[in-house]
Amino acid sequence: MPSVGTWRQSREHLLWARMEGCSDSVQGSIKEILKVLDRRKEECDERKVNARQRWRILAKAIKWRFPSVPRFGGFDLVSIRQIALEHPENWNEYKIILGTGYTVNVHRMRPKITAKDLMGFNNTGNICLWPSEEALSYYILENLKDFQDKWVLELGGGMTCLAGLLVAKYGNPYGVHLTDGNNISVDNVRRSLRLNPINCYIKCSNLPWERSRELHPGDESKFDYIFSADCVFFDESRSALVDAIQFFLALEGTALVIAPKRGQTLDLFASEASARGLKCRPMRKYSDIVWMKHLELTMTAQYCEDMHYPILVLVTKI
Secondary structure: OOOHHHHHHHHHHHHHHHHOOOOHHHHHHHHHHHHHHHHHHHHHHHOOOOHHHHHHHHHHHOOOEOOOOOOOOOOOOEEEEEEEEEOOEEEEEEEEOOOOOEEEEEEOOOOEOOOHHHOOOOOHHHOOOOHHHHHHHHHHHHOHHHHOOOEEEEOOOOOOOHHHHHHHHHOOOOEEEEEEOOHHHHHHHHHHHHOOOOOOEEEEEEOOHHHHHHHOHHHOOOEEEEEEEOOOOOHHHHHHHHHHHHHHEEEEEEEEEEEOOOOOHHHHHHHHHHHOOOEEEEEOOOOHHHHHHHHHHOOOOOOOHHHHOOEEEEEEOO
8 A cells, every 4th residue: 555655755756847847748747647646645545556556547647748858957067969860760979078078879769758658667767868867977987997897787777878888988897787677768778889889898688676686696796886876766666776786786896876865865775775784975076077067056046956966875885
C-alpha cells in the first residue's frame, strides 16, 4: 500500500518540475498529474496498489510532447549544436567549453514520449541534459588524468551517459560500462557510440540496480570509478543504488555521486551508504568554474540552490 509519504514525494517532485519553469504544455500536463494524485490518494489509502499500478495512473496523464528546456537550463557549460537531421536520426554535437573544448556526438530521442515509454524504471533523467550531469561532466574533464587505465562504470546515465562517454573518448581508461535501467535510453546511447571514436573497451547495457549481482556476478569490486548523476531522489530506488555501488566499487575505488540536496534526499542517500559501511565525503565546491556559475545564478529569480546546485559526494570503501 502506498504510504502518505510516497504520495507527498511524488507530488513534491512534480511541483519542483513546475517551479523549474517547463513549457506551457508540460505545465498543463503536470497540473493534470497533480489532479490525478489528489484524486487517487484516498483510494490508495483504502486498497493495495503496487508501484507499477501507481505509475500507470501517472503515465496516462503524461502523454506530453517532448518538453522544452526549463528556464533554468543549467550552468551554460555545455553547448548543443545539431549536426544532422534525417528521419529517424537526430544527431547533435555536445561541446564542453574547457581549454580547446571537448566534443561528443549524441543521438537525441524522438520528439514524442508515449505513456508506454514511461512505464517501469524511473525515467526522469531521460528527458534532457540536467545540471548534475553537466556539472559532473565538467568536473571529470578537469580531472581526466585520474581515469587513465581505469575501469569506469556509469549508473543511471539516461539518454546520453555524457560523463562516461567523455571519459571513454578523452580519458584513456581501460574500459567503460555505460548503463541505465530503461531500454530506450540504452538503445539511444548505443547509437551515440557509433558516431564517436572510442579507443578503449566499452559496452552499454540495461542495468536495474536491484539486479546488479544477478546480471553481473563477475563484476564485483571491479570498477575504479563509478559515476552517478541525479539518481538519489526516489526512496524506492535509493537503497538499490547504494547496493549497486557497494557491489561494483573496487576496494580502493571512488564513486562520484552528484545531485542537488532537494530537501533531505541527498542526506538520506549518504546516511544509507554510511550504514552499509561506505564512506561519504560531500563537496560543495569541487570545481572553481561550476562554483562561479553557481554564485552568479544565485542572483537570478529562477535559481534555487536546494533544487538546482549539485553537491558532489565522493563514496569510498576505505
